[in-house]
Amino acid sequence: MAFSLDLTADSTRNALRPSTAPEKPSLIGLTRAEMAEALVATGVVPERQAKMRVQQLWHWLYVRGVSDFAHMFNISKDLRAALAEHFAISRPEIVEEQISNDGTRKWLFRFPPRGAGRPVEIETVYIPEEGRGTLCISSQVGCTLTCSFCHTGTQKLVRNLTAEEILAQLLSARDRLGDFPDRDTPAGAIVPSEGRKVSNIVMMGMGEPLYNFDAVKKALLIASDGDGLALSKRRITLSTSGVVPEIYRTGEEIGVMLAISLHATNDDLRDLLVPINKKFPLKELMKACREYPGLSNARRITFEYVMLKDVNDSLEDAKALVQLLKGIPAKINLIPFNPWPGSNYQCSDWEQIEKFADYINAAGYASPIRTPRGRDILAACGQLKSESERLKKSERLALEAMMIAGHGEA
Template identity: 65%
Template sequence: MTLLDISRNLDIAPQPAPAAAKPSLVGLTRARLGEALASVGVAERQIKMRSGQLNHWIHNRGATSFDEMTSVSKDLRILLADAFTLGRPEIVSEQISSDGTRKWLLRMPAQGPRTRPAEIETVYIPEEGRGTLCVSSQVGCTLTCSFCHTGTQVLVRNLTAAEIVAQLIVARDRLGDWLGDASESAAVPRDGGRFVTNIVFMGMGEPLYNLDAVRDAIAVIADGEGLGIGRRKITVSTSGVVPEMRRLGEETGAQLAISLHAVRDDLRNELVPINRKYPIAELLDACRAYPGASNARRITFEYVMLKGVNDSPADARELVRLLSGMPAKINLIPFNPWPGSPHECSDWATIERFSEIVFRAGYASPVRTPRGRDISAACGQLKSETQRMRAKEREALAAAE
């Protein structure tokens, strides 16, 4: 007998659809906060002041309840609590690496009655003197780069600006990283500064395919009266969406990173398929025209080291030639393996030889230390561990049934 048969036999009356959940104000721009205030009847002449107050309490103080907002009138707090929440994304899981890296699997609420909740991953990397949060901009990805596990997953949807910002909110909650917070839950020793000092858009997705939301998220993150992370400490990485690069620089002032990974079009076409649409020469022309690029604000070129593929001395010399005259630094990334990957990481001696050629040509060429490999939080690994966990859960459920 099916559940439908049981329902018919018991003559269960159809249940009304559940009331829509109240929206959260977390992560909203000042303009969107103003719209929220207007919707509960706040006079237009007070919108600017009140939205500034909300921005301060939500994004500077990390308020989780409207009752905490002591500078806001009690009547307004009641109105806001009736209409909105200060809810964060659900933390499905938290993993902590042996090197201190943390990875959160976050579940974003459904965006409508016909959509499902979406899951993304966010990674926090503690380093000497700073802490970097790697945020996602999309659920899944469309770019299918051959060395990146995230690219093997279909694109579900873009994240909203608020959902991007909420990843930083969750990180500060979990790390005890709000101003005046005396929490002992932090992963690294407190030295008087902030745990999250830098933001990189290097998580799931291609940021320039969701540029409006990325722009608005950066505005909230960089707001000096809110989250307060300066634009020079925010880096947006792109695989080469050339038409949107100038707009990124003009509208966000963010630092630019390019996922290059090859110095020849035939090879880059295979590693980074978007190259077929925007080849290397066109990409580098857009880099040279990037607003604000200078020796003080160098463009970062990311280059994953793949054994026998792109790691020869000739590749290193061609990389130097391509970047000649450009304010640039080159991050060499040892390949992080994942199940089913067609690639292997270059030998350490090969990576050092490549780095030395680039360094002698006058470019900084640090080799990025792999972080969080034991929890699949390293570059190119996001969501792989989550997929394996979900598969195991399905197998266990099937066995139980």
């Protein structure tokens, strides 16, 4: 069963108007040092108190999940009012929430204008599984990579998301899933990390994370901070199509798990499927993977490989894949192609996918076949696309009315 929370046509139009109100800076997404500097610069907090106040705010924002200064009960009423006057900590607007038959959730978030820009919309997906829950987070509005099998790649890049907007997806998802402690829990209580609905995050949503490196780095370091959201870096995976220079930086400066959107074993085919390969060919990409810090059998690189019928799914392709990854501690995720309107590809036959997986397993690599999730709400891998690129609700309703009028009850 799927349902959606849609705005009315009037409220949609109002939301899309550029804001004329002064934009308050958000405390979400700031480092501790940046937060302290902002508090002191506005005169809200004297410098001698800055470290202590940052510690309090960090706890309220990232452990308690508070989105209103009024709920920070161990901070004086006057200070809460001053904070609210100068800063924002609110969540983005949820334009639509859909729940798939398999329990997958997809949210369409709308962020307010930045500077002279307009509001933007992105999609975020939550995938519940036995023993864990994974949140697929977007890093850009649109994408520049134009991977030929990917729905998101058909949408032009609008802009990068800020660290605040990247973290807001995680905070909003935890809100919706009831993943923060109740307000009745004492403010100083240590909330257990076990049993959280969002236990893993993957930077696999809209966009190429490494083309937005600085914001992604800041967001992931905050997400993995032990005094806040406290996600283990082994439970955070960054997926890239192969931006080689930033792969090195990811290992050195962020230290999260790495996934490579591979999909082909030779440059000619990968140039077609993943055009960034023309800039960073397989030889350079594999070198960066082999040199990624901390690789071991317990800390493997995940290689994502979408199964495209009669394109990259032969036994010869499987043999070439094993040879390409030789010597790299790796897991190979085989992804049945998720169809989308206008695609020129077909999913490989299931029997062929299993033969492909059997060969790779026999060669010593784990090669799970990813179970498609959320297909009925276009939430599966490669299907994310901003709702702003589709018909708006009012247009859909008008079109449906015309069809009914023209064709009757049939």
